[in-house]
Amino acid sequence: MVRVHGGGVADIGFLARILGREGGAEPPAPEGDPVRIAEVEGVLAGVRPLLLADGGDVQLVEVTGDGRVRLRFVGACERCYQSPLTTQAVLDPRLREALAWVREVVVR
Numbered sequence: 001m002v003r004v005h006g007g008g009v010a011d012i013g014f015l016a017r018i019l020g021r022e023g024g025a026e027p028p029a030p031e032g033d034p035v036r037i038a039e040v041e042g043v044l045a046g047v048r049p050l051l052l053a054d055g056g057d058v059q060l061v062e063v064t065g066d067g068r069v070r071l072r073f074v075g076a077c078e079r080c081y082q083s084p085l086t087t088q089a090v091l092d093p094r095l096r097e098a099l100a101w102v103r104e105v106v107v108r
Contacts, residue, residue, distance in 0.1 A: 032063030067103030
């Protein structure tokens with residue numbers, strides 16, 4: 001809890017709960033080649049503001065040697081009925097366009 005303007009109190013942990021980071025815990029580090037992880041994170045940084053605006057986010061889980069990128073939706077995106085469309089129309093094409101080695105984008 002934190003004191004806010006006007007003397008009220010606000011629960012700032014709500015954002016962590018929405019984003020699936022209860023207790024302030026950071027998500028686990030992604031697995032795979034550090035260079036490819038950095039490349040994927042760079043692409044995700046470009047779409048992340050769109051997801052955060054709706055109370056969600058995407059986390060990189062793993063980059064495999066055969067070009068598979070595993071992602072996880074968190075927060076509002078985790079249960080959103082539009083998540084498959086976000087994957088198909090935004091994440092998959094942007095990753096494939098920016099990174100020639102990407103063969104498959106899998107979101108769980």
